[in-house]
Amino acid sequence: MANKPASKRRQNSTRHPGAVDTAKGRAGRILAQGNKDATYETARQQETAVLVAVPDKRQADALTQEYLDELAFLTETAGAVVTRRFVQRLEKPDIRTFVGEGKLEEIKAYVQHSGTSMVIFDDDLSPSQLRNLEAELQVKIVDRSLLIIDIFASRAKSATARTQVELAQYQYLLPRLTGLWTHLDKQRGGGVSQRGPGETEIETDRRVVRERIDFLKERLKELDKQSHTQRKSRTGIVRVALVGYTNVGKSTIMNLLSRADVFAENKLFATVDSTVRKVVLEATPFLLSDTVGFIRKLPTRLIESFKSTLDEIREADLLVHVVDIAHPAFEDHIAVVNDTLKDIGAADKPMLLVFNKIDQYDAAAADTPHDFEGMNPDEDHVPRPTLEQLQATYMAKLHDPVIFISATERTNIDELRALLVRHVSALHAQRFPGQSAEGWNETQ
Numbered sequence: 001m002a003n004k005p006a007s008k009r010r011q012n013s014t015r016h017p018g019a020v021d022t023a024k025g026r027a028g029r030i031l032a033q034g035n036k037d038a039t040y041e042t043a044r045q046q047e048t049a050v051l052v053a054v055p056d057k058r059q060a061d062a063l064t065q066e067y068l069d070e071l072a073f074l075t076e077t078a079g080a081v082v083t084r085r086f087v088q089r090l091e092k093p094d095i096r097t098f099v100g101e102g103k104l105e106e107i108k109a110y111v112q113h114s115g116t117s118m119v120i121f122d123d124d125l126s127p128s129q130l131r132n133l134e135a136e137l138q139v140k141i142v143d144r145s146l147l148i149i150d151i152f153a154s155r156a157k158s159a160t161a162r163t164q165v166e167l168a169q170y171q172y173l174l175p176r177l178t179g180l181w182t183h184l185d186k187q188r189g190g191g192v193s194q195r196g197p198g199e200t201e202i203e204t205d206r207r208v209v210r211e212r213i214d215f216l217k218e219r220l221k222e223l224d225k226q227s228h229t230q231r232k233s234r235t236g237i238v239r240v241a242l243v244g245y246t247n248v249g250k251s252t253i254m255n256l257l258s259r260a261d262v263f264a265e266n267k268l269f270a271t272v273d274s275t276v277r278k279v280v281l282e283a284t285p286f287l288l289s290d291t292v293g294f295i296r297k298l299p300t301r302l303i304e305s306f307k308s309t310l311d312e313i314r315e316a317d318l319l320v321h322v323v324d325i326a327h328p329a330f331e332d333h334i335a336v337v338n339d340t341l342k343d344i345g346a347a348d349k350p351m352l353l354v355f356n357k358i359d360q361y362d363a364a365a366a367d368t369p370h371d372f373e374g375m376n377p378d379e380d381h382v383p384r385p386t387l388e389q390l391q392a393t394y395m396a397k398l399h400d401p402v403i404f405i406s407a408t409e410r411t412n413i414d415e416l417r418a419l420l421v422r423h424v425s426a427l428h429a430q431r432f433p434g435q436s437a438e439g440w441n442e443t444q
């Protein structure tokens with residue numbers, strides 16, 4: 001991983017470690033910014049980034065803007081400053097360079113003139129698009145997956161989370177290894193058609209990376225076994241998992257309910273490791289877990305490599321789905337979370353829907369859309385319903401219980417506790433008939 005000393009990164013690389021380190025450097029390159037442990041990295045100036053979105057022709061302007069706002073937030077979380085946004089509406093992204101020729105020229109002119117150090121795309125790029133864009137623009141090219149993996153890498157602390165991130169990094173890297181050697185081939189005078197040492201090296205690298213992937217998978221299996229044993233000792237108690245989009249307030253609610261000290265901040269993916277705490281409310285004990293947030297277009301590979309973390313959600317008896325109601329795209333977020341739950345096989349669990357940040361709801365409604373390239377800020381801007389209207393709509397629409405709170409202002413927290421107690425007690429009676437919830441203790 002890019003945030004480990006080089007000597008550590010080389011462990012288990014049986015052959016050709018230098019090449020793989022180069023490759024890993026490529027995968028984790030925007031990470032060094034926010035990484036306090038990177039003693040081997042020399043201090044650099046803050047990186048600057050241009051954002052690029054290629055929505056299809058039907059996507060509403062307001063939505064495109066929201067997506068770019070989120071990409072900007074991700075970029076800032078990764079430690080870079082956004083200098084400009086570019087939007088190009090296309091029926092389909094260009095197969096060679098993702099954006100069309102004219103737009104590429106425009107981006108190139110801006111990047112050269114402003115000295116911006118990287119270009120970030122709101123979608124995933126194919127290995128060849130990545131290569132072509134890098135050749136054309138002559139700066140770092142980052143796609144959505146890489147950006148998210150980088151943030152995860154800078155946040156992961158536990159052995160499991162770090163192993164999961166490293167697996168995701170290598171899986172991202174494997175199909176992209178070819179591009180690494182094109183410039184070396186050129187230096188050696190090798191042409192595209194010439195088969196030479198470059199290809200042998202790529203093959204060697206691929207083998208080393210595959211070996212590392214297998215090793216990490218094995219290691220995760222081991223770690224999984226350990227946590228499975230741990231989880232088995234927790235039978236006889238209802239398990240509740242906080243789920244939701246990133247930055248909605250899950251960790252804040254965890255801290256409020258469990259007096260835990262989980263890191264919460266206004267950044268995306270503040271939590272990557274999961275935390276489990278025993279909570280006792282009105283003599284009703286249950287286990288509460290806080291875990292990684294979801295996001296739209298979460299790379300499937302990343303979901304897969306985070307299997308162990310997501311087991312916490314899969315094995316829960318009750319999900320508490322936290323929503324940031326002050327976010328203009330909160331309904332979109334609910335859909336993303338429900339889809340992700342479906343993907344990981346946790347869609348059929350009982351669920352409480354907690355609308356958080358009601359204190360910010362009105363302020364958010366007054367938000368005016370930003371003005372930027374290719375957008376009409378007035379289009380698609382409809383007034384928002386009142387909180388009361390929303391409450392009535394959601395109460396009527398959903399089968400799941402709904403509650404509106406503010407975790408930071410402590411509004412309706414007693415009601416949230418009461419709702420949890422009611423549901424946990426009912427689940428306890430159903431899951432462990434004849435066994436009183438009060439009788440459970442941690443040593444069982």
Ligand SMILES: Nc1nc2c(ncn2[C@@H]2O[C@H](COP(=O)(O)OP(=O)(O)OP(=O)(O)O)[C@@H](O)[C@H]2O)c(=O)[nH]1
Nearest residue numbers: 247248249250251252264265266269270271293407
């Ligand atoms: N105004 C307001 N801010 C809140 C409320 N609840 C949480 N926040 C803030 O929202 C930000 C994100 O909170 P977290 O608890 O870290 O959110 P999270 O869902 O755990 O986020 P990730 O771990 O990044 O997925 C923090 O700055 C919190 O202080 C609330 O009720 N009102």
Ligand SMILES: [Mg+2]
Nearest residue numbers: 250251270271
């Ligand atoms: Mg969190």
